[in-house]
Structure formats: C-alpha cells, structure tokens
Ligand code: HEM
C-alpha cells in the first residue's frame with residue numbers, strides 16, 4: 001500500500017494554454033478541413049460560408065499562436081515540470097531509465113508503472129514533437145496567410161519559406177500536420193485515461209485543477 | 220478610375236510636338252495617349268508620369284534588342300506579335316530596333332549571326348537582351364545549339380554584355396516545362412545560366428505582352444528595370460495574387476463551387492477551387508489585364524488557373540485538377556485526406572486494442588491511500 005500525497009504540478013499558465021490549445025485545435029481543424037475541402041456548397045451567392053470559415057481560422061490562428069508563445073515562455077520561467085528539460089528526457093541518464101521503464105509498461109513487458117511527478121518520459125517526448133508540429137502549423141500558416149499582402153508583415157516574417165518549400169508544399173505540409181495532430185490527440189486522451197486508471201494519480205483531473213497524486217518516494 | 224487621355228492633353232502633360240511626331244508615323248494621337256495612359260496604369264505610376272513616359276519613348280535613344288529563342292515553344296513571341304492594336308506591343312516593337320529575332324528577322328544564316336555579333340560589340344552594355352526558352356546545361360549544352368554554338372555560350376555572351384536581360388515566359392524565367400522532372404536536358408533559367416546578368420523575369424505560359432511592353436517602357440523612362448519580388452518578377456505585374464483579384468472570388472467566399480466541368484455550378488460561373496484552381500497560389504495580373512488585348516483569361520473562360528507564372532509550376536502545381544499535390548511516396552489515389560483519415564482510424568484501433576489489453580491486465584494498478592499535502 002502506497003501513500004500518495006496531493007501536489008500542485010501544473011501551474012495555471014500550463015493549464016490555461018493547454019485548454020486554449022485544445023479549443024483552438026478543434027476549431028482550426030474543423031475550419032481548416034473545410035478550407036481544404038469545402039464539402040458544403042450553398043445555393044445563395046449572398047452567403048459567406050467560406051468567408052466565415054477563413055475568418056474563424058485566422059482569428060483562432062492568432063489565439064493559438066499567442067498561446068504557443070506563452071507556453072514557450074513558461075518553458076523558461078515555469079516550475080520544474082513545465083521547464084524545457086522536462087521535455088528532453090533523452091538528455092539525461094535518469095531520463096533514459098524513465099523512457100525504458102515507460103516503454104516496458106506500455107508494451108506489456110513489465111507491470112511496474114512509470115510513476116512520474118511531471119510528464120512521463122514518453123509523453124514528454126511526444127509533447128516535444130507536438131510543440132514542434134504546432135510551430136510548423138504556425139509558420140506554414142502565416143506564410144500562406146501573408147500572401148494576401150506581399151511585402152507586408154507576415155510575408156516578411158515567413159514568406160522566405162515560399163522559395164524553399166513552394167506554395168503547394170507549404171499547403172500540403174499544413175494539411176498533413178493537421179492529421180498528425182488528430183492522431184496525437186486520440187493517442188493522448190487514451191494514454192491519459194490509461195494512466196489515470198492505473199496510476200490512480202489523477203492525471204486527467206490534473207490538467208483542470210493542477211494537482212496530481214504523487215508517490216513521495218518518486219522524487 | 221479610367222485615366223482621361225484628352226484631359227492630360229489639355230493639361231499639357233504630353234507635348235503637342237510629340238503627338239504630332241507620332242501622327243506623322245501613322246499613330247493617331249488618341250491611340251498614343253491611350254497607350255501612354257495604359258502604360259502608366261500598368262506600372263502603377265501616378266497619372267502625372269504620363270508626360271515623362273511619352274517623352275522617354277520619344278527620345279531618340281532606341282536601344283537595340285536581341286531576342287533569343289532557346290528551349291521554348293515560341294509562344295511568347297506569338298503572344299507579343301499577335302498584339303492586334305498598333306497602340307500597345309507593336310508600337311514598342313516598331314520603335315525599338317530589334318536587331319535579331321529568329322522568328323521575325325528578314326536576314327538568315329551568317330548574315331543574321333553577323334548582325335547579332337555586331338550589336339553585341341557595338342552596343343556593349345547598352346542593348347536589351349530578351350530570352351525565350353530555357354537553357355540546357357546537360358551534355359555541355361549540346362541539346363540546344365544555334366549556328367553551331369550552344370545556348371549556354373550564346374546566353375553568357377549576349378546577356379552578360381547587355382544593359383538588361385528580360386526573361387520572357389516561364390521557361391527562361393524558371394526553366395519551365397523543359398526543366399520539369401526528370402529534366403533530361405538539365406534545363407535552367409537565364410538567371411541560373413548567367414549568374415552575373417541583370418535579369419527581369421516575366422513568367423507566364425505565355426507571358427502577357429502588356430507586361431513586356433510595360434517593362435520596356437519602364438526601362439526607357441527610368442533607365443533601370445522595375446522593382447521585383449523574391450522571384451525576380453516585377454511587382455507591378457506580379458504583386459497581387461490571382462485569387463485576390465478574381466472575378467469568381469465572390470463565389471469562393473460564399474461557398475459556391477463548380478464540382479465538374481459543365482455542371483450547373485460551372486455554367487453559372489461559380490468558383491473553380493474544387494476543380495484544382497491554383498489562383499490562391501499564383502501571383503500574376505491576369506484578372507486585371509487579361510490576355511489578347513483584354514479579351515479573356517483562363518478563369519474567365521472556365522478553366523482553373525494552373526499557376527504557370529510560379530517557379531517550377533509543372534512539378535509543383537500538378538495535379539492541375541486537384542487542390543493539393545500528391546503525398547510523396549504514396550500512390551496516385553492517396554490524397555492527404557485519405558491518408559490522414561487512415562492514420563486517425565489506425566491510431567484509434569491500435570489504442571482501442573491497447574485499452575482492452577490494459578483493462579484485462581491485472582495487478583499493475585497502484586494500491587493507494589491518499590494523504591493531503593499541507
Ligand atoms: C493546429 C493548427 C492548425 C490546423 C490544424 C490547421 C489546418 C488547416 C487546414 C487543414 C487547412 C487547409 C489546407 C489546404 O488544404 O489547403 C488550412 C489552411 C490555412 N491555414 Fe491553417 N491550420 C492551423 C493553424 C494555422 C495557423 C496558426 C495559421 C496562421 C495564420 C493558419 C493559416 C492558414 C491559412 C492562411 C490557410 C489557407 C487558407 C486559404 O487558402 O484560404 N493555420 N489550415
């Protein structure tokens with residue numbers, strides 16, 4: 001029998017940006033999918049379906065970008081679970097042990113649970129990848145967006161991507177990354193649920209309230 | 220916002236003397252004024268520049284022109300020569316002294332070559348070089364030779380000594396169709412073949428003759444080539460996206476799309492986005508200037524834009540009738556959405572299975588009692 005203690009792990013900026021990201025990704029995926037494949041065709045020329053879809057996409061794109069930047073800043077000023085070393089377990093020996101342990105648990109090799117105060121090592125690596133995917137979406141998105149005004153701010157900021165990857169290359173990347181994020185979300189919610197059930201650490205609740213149940217022997 | 224030619228005449232912006240000289244050459248003053256005002260507008264200059272333009276093309280500084288054709292289809296020459304009004308392209312063509320142009324010159328063989336060399340030597344650094352078609356670098360340039368010399372050597376010599384080089388059409392601007400994968404001849408653009416040359420790209424398949432005329436007028440008026448974008452194209456002609464000036468844009472924003480050629484939506488002039496239109500990816504002034512003296516342009520005629528004025532369009536804008544390119548490494552029928560949906564479904568199935576296995580697995584749960592932290 002283990003005695004777990006309740007500990008404040010996810011500070012409010014981590015939780016806030018998490019939920020902003022979730023909402024943004026849902027809206028951006030729905031509107032983005034419509035932009036890529038306008039499956040609803042309307043009969044009245046006075047409608048503005050694509051117009052609103054694009055408007056929403058761009059508004060949430062800004063929100064998403066701000067949220068990403070805030071989370072990036074928190075990587076440098078947040079607590080130990082939010083800082084960037086937590087996202088690079090491959091950089092330390094303990095991290096590698098953690099990776100091996102989590103991997104063995106997920107692949108049914110061992111029954112011993114990973115038990116981490118912050119993210120478990122595999123989750124942390126997945127999040128690093130996801131933060132990069134977020135950045136790719138932001139960069140390709142604003143490069144595409146900037147084309148409405150060559151020489152404007154966004155064109156200046158990300159337009160240099162166009163000669164390298166080509167306009168269609170950026171679009172395809174932007175489109176494929178949406179699917180990668182959807183794939184991640186499915187896996188992410190599942191493993192959150194799994195750990196919640198097995199570790200009994202309250203991980204699902206933690207992203208709302210910030211507290212997790214921690215095994216004091218673990219740190 | 221039409222510029223009124225008569226008004227600028229009254230204001231004296233184009234001198235009476237110049238008008239009379241053009242009349243003596245058989246060009247009506249109205250037509251000449253119209254030409255000047257179209258050029259002023261094309262170059263996005265204020266109307267007050269009209270007089271300056273009129274003077275520039277009147278001044279007796281006719282730069283000789285050498286027009287070279289390499290790996291191309293002569294479509295750009297055609298576009299230029301077929302201009303049907305004396306007021307636009309033809310006027311400038313008459314005005315310039317085209318010393319060499321394989322399709323239209325009277326001379327042939329050694330005489331023609333001699334004329335070309337003479338111009339290069341006599342007007343070093345003063346003439347305008349125009350290149351149509353790409354330049355093959357493969358097999359030491361053997362794939363395209365003119366009068367026993369390779370396109371590469373000719374381009375290096377002629378463009379390298381020109382005051383300015385204008386690459387007309389997508390082939391000379393970016394390699395175009397000859398440079399499409401697998402590019403058997405090693406075709407490249409003029410700026411790649413002659414890195415030191417001052418090159419203005421006027422891509423398009425073919426280029427729009429109006430833009431060439433305007434570029435030349437700009438050069439005559441200001442003594443330099445117009446400002447360009449990051450692909451070496453003049454901003455006055457390639458500064459706006461087709462999609463942002465398209466006459467079907469209202470249907471795009473509304474959500475009205477032709478689903479097939481000849482269907483009800485197509486016949487009503489709805490947006491061609493779902494038929495693979497690349498207007499959202501392409502910069503060109505087709506919607507405003509149109510082709511053949513403003514007669515029409517592809518989207519007006521009912522076909523989506525294929526992005527012909529963008530670099531490597533044959534490789535990057537295909538498939539022409541689909542919105543997105545193919546995902547590299549997968550078959551023709553695998554669109555990004557099919558693969559994505561497959562990925563999402565596979566993830567769900569895999570984790571579903573993992574979940575069932577985990578639920579059946581006993582003895583791995585933490586046995587707990589919770590203590591509140593104080
Ligand atoms: C998680 C984030 C995002 C997702 C899932 C997403 C998804 C998509 C998708 C699927 C498309 C359609 C692509 C196509 O088939 O052509 C699209 C288009 C686009 N997205 Fe995003 N996007 C995201 C973030 C952003 C951001 C941050 C921006 C920045 C402004 C942005 C700007 C655009 C633009 C400009 C287009 C093209 C719109 C058009 O052609 O009218 N997106 N997005």
Ligand code: HEM
Pocket residue numbers: 014018021022025071082118119120123124127130131181184185188189192203204205206207
């Ligand atoms: C019902 C929806 C979701 C729930 C309940 C949820 C829950 C959680 C939980 C519990 C954590 C902490 C995980 C840990 O300790 O290892 C977390 C972190 C994270 N989640 Fe989610 N999540 C949801 C949706 C999403 C979606 C849709 C995305 C993006 C595609 C996402 C991206 C992330 C990222 C990037 C982190 C790392 C957070 C950080 O350190 O800033 N989540 N989530």
Ligand code: SF4
Pocket residue numbers: 461462463465466467468469471489490491492496497498499518523524
């Ligand atoms: S036809 Fe092409 S360029 Fe015109 S609005 Fe539709 S997608 Fe844009």
